[in-house]
Amino acid sequence: MMSAEDILSNGTREGCLEPERGKSPELFERIFDNMNMLIAYMDRDFNFLKVNGAYAKAGAHEPEFFTGKNHFDLYPNEENQVIFRRVVETGEPNTVLARPFEYKEYPERGITYWNWTLQPVKETGGGVSGVVLTLYDVTEQVRAEKHVRQAHAELEARVQERTEALSHANQALQSEIAERKRMELELENHLSRLDTLLEISKLVMAEKTIDGLLQQTADAALKLVQANVAVCGHGFENEAFRILASSRGAGMPGCPPGENFTIRRGGVYLDVIEKGETLRLNREELTGHPNWWGLPEGHFSLDGLLAVPIAGEEGSHNGLLMLSDKVEGDFTEEDESLLQQLAALASLALQHIEAHISLERSNREMQDFTFIASHDLQEPLRKIQAFATRIEQKYSGLLDATGTDYLHRMVKASGRMQQMIIDLLAYSRIATKGEPFVQVDLEVTASAVLSDLEITIAETGAQVEIGPLPVIEADALQMHQLLQNLIANAIKFHKPGVAPVVKVCCLNGSLAENGLAPAASRPKAAGLLSMVTLAIEDNGIGFEEEFTGRIFQPFQRLNSRCDYEGNGIGLAICRQIVDRHGGAVDARSAPGEGSKFIITLPRKHNGDERVH
Template sequence: MNTKPNLNNNKLMGDLSEELQSEVARLESEANLQFALGAAQLGVWNMNPDTGEVYFDERCRELYGNPPEEILNFESLILHIHFEDREKVTIAISDALDPNKRLTYDVRYRTVGAADNRLRWLHCTGKAYFTPEGAPYRFSGVSRNVTDEISNRERVAWADQQAAMTIEGSGAGSFLVTLATDEIIYSPTMSRIITGRDNNTDSREVFIRHVHPEDADKRLNAYKVASATGQLRYEARFVWHDKSVHWVRVIGQYLFDSTGKAVSLSGVVMDITDRIEAENIIRTSEEHLRTLIEQAPVATSLFVGREMIIELPNEAMLKIWGKGNSVIGKPLHEALPELQSQPFFKILSEVFETGVPYAASGSRADLVMNGVLETFYFDFTYKPLRNSKGEIYAILDMAVDVTEQVKSRQALEQSEERYRQLVNELEQRVQKRTEELHQANQELLNSNSNLQQFAYAASHDMQEPLRKILSFSSRLQTVYGNSFDENGIFMLNRIQDASKRMSSMIDDLLAYSRLTTRDSAFEPVDLDKIVSSVIADLEFSIEEQKSEIKIGPLPTVWGNASQLTQLVQNLLSNAIKYRKQDVPSVIEILARDVDAAELAELPRLFSEHHYTRFEVRDNGIGFDEKYLDRIFQMFQRLHGRGEFSGSGIGLALCKKVVQNHHGYITAKSELEVGSTFIVYLPVPN
């Protein structure tokens, strides 16, 4: 037997074992690769550059929405790529397959799912393989779904954009510092806040160069704190390019990488100059208020807020309360509990709610002094204080102790009471006399009332037959006018004229009666408006008589508008009526102040009142001044009815109006030259 080993067989078995081990290793490697691809959610694809056929694994098919074709090719797959990205993908594939370029295929694009029409973002990377002659024979790679990544990035970008818009819209500026390069990116608003210019080419040194020298340490200390906490906060002064100083608040936050290393600093800056200046003004005002309270000659304190916290009481107020400095900082109801049953808390609450100050004289207050409840009397005021927003934040209490004065007055009142009984009999006599005067006044009031009722009844009772006379005479003239001879028509016309004059006289008498018996409310009256109104009412007469009216500046007087209208209307009517036929009528209405010397010469005027002199001048027929007293009397006429119409009551009515106003009326005149009627009327004080 040949026992020598067969070396060839052993070699063959070794080769088979190595091949088996290599296959097992290959299979394991492919399994590991598939597991890695699956875990990374990567799809594998291969493309034949010659035929355009494409091999997709299951993951790639999912990324394209599971196309129904069994054999895929580039022409069909390109239709599932979003139309806006097709050109980009085509160019990228062309560059990868170009033997002169041989670029790496790395492109992001959108697909529209073949079966579900779902939009997906893919990130595809691959490589083309070439023959020694330079012809591409294989094009393969992997695809990954990056839809969520793109969406998140878009949301972050949108959020960053919105944040930047919000920051800029609020008037603040934003900045971002990349710590590795010390590069700073900032908005024009931040540049304007820091330097006073919209555009600035400074680097991060913008913060250092423009910070006020006195605030440099404050800034450095803020950065030291920020390095430990990650939060940057400080307020400092910055010097603008024009040397003006502005207060700026800087708020920032460090961003760290996964190792905890700070990589960037982002934040905002705000111009707070207005706020700082306002705070300085408030602080100065508070210091002034504190000084005023401390130096006030009367007891003074502040009650702050709805709780009425006691602040800044001066020594005089602490002495009144009798409890020392222990009351400072306490609510009023805790510091002075004895006031609970007294009205002061309610008054303070109303002042705080309404903003209406309150003052009282000789008000009683019961206070505990040295453990004993004692009674005091004060003159005091509660004045609300408002902040810059107009809100009430405190009440200023100022008080004067008038206890001795009130007690003296009370003692005096008690003394007066003892003497009051001694004059009781005199008071009874005075009361009896008062009752008699009251009865006489009542009788006078009754008489005036009866007179008014008589005037009203008489005017109405007398007007009724006059209206009938006018009515029947008008009917006679209309119906039977042709039956009358000339004498009959003359007498009928006389009847109508007499009736009209009688009616006019009754109206004037009634107006005069009303002036005599009726009280009227007085108020400031603009004479310029009164004159304008009267001229408008007399427009027809003014045009008919061709009168020229000249009006000077007119004041405001103290009186009754209705009565003053009657006064002006009668004076102006007379000036228009008593014109000369052959001379153009000119009427002037003037006014001026009355001095003390002129006032002293006038009768029945009050020297303590101020008066104005109101004049109506005309160039009419005038009158003899010997009749001056007569023209202001009832029914007194200087001319016959055939010359000028009228009842003879107008000037008497003017006089009564002036008397009602505690004034004075007179006139100056010369025949065929004109008249001036002068009225003195009081003016408001």
């Protein structure tokens, strides 16, 4: 069983206090601010970076009040400061139980007691960049314990004085024990519901379709809050709300997906959507609500209502998750909080699905455009080349030297343009025409590349050394193209009169450990994966490192076409391939000193591509 504190602890160890790329900052803020525990995020000098609403409320301030202020300027305590500094220096968390505290500016509160934990926030390299302080108010618990001890002492005194008082004291003690057991049971139930929410979140986030997501969300809501009716819809159009998913308890009448309710502006349902606010009403509050206009004829009556908005693409509220008829009693604040968290997860998953749908649509449009562009552009070129060839064959005798030179230039230029179109088509197909990821032995792939380059190697006298290379999950054809482009480039850009020497190997350690590239250059998604680092090194002409970014752009060249043939598309294709695999590419070079291209690639993938 994992508590909210465990989840936060895991997050601080992995540096996950900020939302992941592509995920909604609004969702992160909502979860952060809705946590009941007090949370403060500080830098390593204990200056506040961010606090949640509960922390700010405890200090009777707004969250912005704390930003930039030092914790020990506000709450000086030498003993605590020693503990805080030790956590920063050792990187080990520290927990303190029932620590007394008194708000000097609010003496009327008296002494309060707190359980608090200080967790280090670690950087990728292991250094501590800050700390997260989480606090639980246990004042009532401490006071209750003191009260029990005092009651017990009084009981002993009364036993000595009067036997009759024993019965009354014993009853009071039993009542207090029963109350504590009740509180413990409530806490256990709350933690159990949080565990249920965690399991549900995995199912919700795994959904790939909007209909499946909404049905999963409706089913989850029914289980999480213990209600009898759950409906979930997405999309208000023409003032009509379309239910896309519903879930019912045993014996409840059904409401099949697709049923339409005509909603007039200002009704209870649209209030939730238009205002983006949660609505929690019991039966009397619902029927007496000024915006409640009843139900369609023949519809069963609703015993209470709990509704939260769902945010779709770009965070706009255009969906609804609604519960009614709780199994026992009315909907509570805890029910509301849990449903808000579920709706937030559903919103995030919905945005991901919509973004994926949009991406697929863009890819299809790109494929269509690429086909049309390549066909329509190549057809006029073929005519230019055909007519130029006819002129050269039939009318070359009528042209002077200048005319003949112009004709040759036109033929060569059209040929270059045709090759650029072919290269551009190949470049665009990296992401849209890739194959599923499979187990690829890069050493075998490199050997196949050398076989393909056999003639070039023989003509240049090149020496290519292939070291031990790993097996990874990748697109086999694209790995072949990646290594072939890099090795061919290393051979092509050799010094005049010097035989090229090319070395291909796998480096040990990370990029940073090899002094090749900062860790920040690696994709966030790949940061959690086991990575391999490849190096392709040559003794060629090299280049100024300030042009490193430029050489990976399409049709960018650093050398004259007269000196070295090509259109400048090879390295751009390499970057496209590496990006598709969730890796990174970098280069180190100096004029006349050769070049070293460094590639990082994940050994395995998290299911973004199907592995065969």
